[in-house]
Amino acid sequence: MIDFGVKDIIDILLVAVLLYNTYRLMRESRSLNVFVGIMIFILVWVFVSQVLEMKLLGAILDKLVSVGVIVIVVIFQEDIRKVLYNLGAHRRIRTLVRLFSPKRVEEKDAAKVKKNIMPIVMAAMSMAKGKVGALIVIECNMPLNDIVATGEVIDAAVNQRLIENIFFKNSPLHDGAMVISNHRIKAAGCILPVSHDLDIPKYLGLRHRAALGMSQESDALCVIVSEETGGISIARNGHLKLRLSAEELESTLTDLMKA
Structure with a gap:
């Protein structure tokens, strides 16, 4: 039995x-x-x-x-x-x-969070209006040192005008990605892994594929500004969210900073 x-x-x-x-x-x-x-x-x-x-x-x-x-x-x-x-x-x-950590992580001050994300939101909206292509990678828990090493190290405070200048069409760094870590612009002109997912719509360009590839290999959040349409998109956890408004982008970044 x-x-x-x-x-x-x-x-x-x-x-x-x-x-x-x-x-x-x-x-x-x-x-x-x-x-x-x-x-x-x-x-x-x-x-x-x-x-x-x-x-x-x-x-x-x-x-x-x-x-x-x-x-x-x-x-x-x-x-x-x-x-x-x-x-x-x-x-x-x-x-x-x-x-069980000896140092408890304190909740981030709302004013500080807003101060850190508003330059990104304002720069994205300004570039979207002028149809200037951009790709911004925001580091979360997983370090992106290998990605930073592929670009030019900047290590500057997050500033709207600096972001716009880096992605200006005649700038030598405008084709690559910008990496933001610990509320600072770590590098620009970085090379990202490109997603080969066949489900990506054909009308999306290399920036969207690179952002999706980055989100598939890390927990980073990627902000994309389309050079063709001026639309703002984000990639996170292997998923794309297209055509975001300024309010939706601000809300997403706020939730990310507070996590």
Whole structure:
């Protein structure tokens, strides 16, 4: 008689949840075929070694599986890094960390938050009116030192006129991205990873693809001003939000600064 209890049901449910989330992650990262191939190999390995009990072939597959773990880590290193980061950056986890932190994070003063975001909002609206293309990356919890290193380090206070001058059409830095960290303009002319998502509308240009790629690989918020339409958009957590008003942009940035 098979001994099947509550613990076994929980075990099956946990495995099912793990497989489902792995499948969803692979589908989003365009690695679904690789994931399916790995699952087929595992099923063949179990069938050969456990059901058919073929010792020689089973031993060969056992060696391949032991080496395959390293291969999988190499192939999916970016996806694994993203999963671990998202786990650590989860709001409930961050709240738990803050409870045990020796220094409690104080709530940011509303006036200070507004002072830091208004130059960005005003610069975005001014550039949108003149159809000046711009791409601003605002660092959150994940450091962007590797992105800063691809551009020209500025390390200046956030200023509306400085932002507009950097993205002026004749400026040598206007084609790259600006990175803002700790309420300071860290660098400009930075190179961002471009998203190859096939679901991006065809009429969106390279700035939107770069912003989406950046938001997929980090928790940064990207503000985009379209050179063609003058529309303001944001990219966050792998999603684009198009045609924002000044009020919507200010509200989004305010929520980000207070988080």
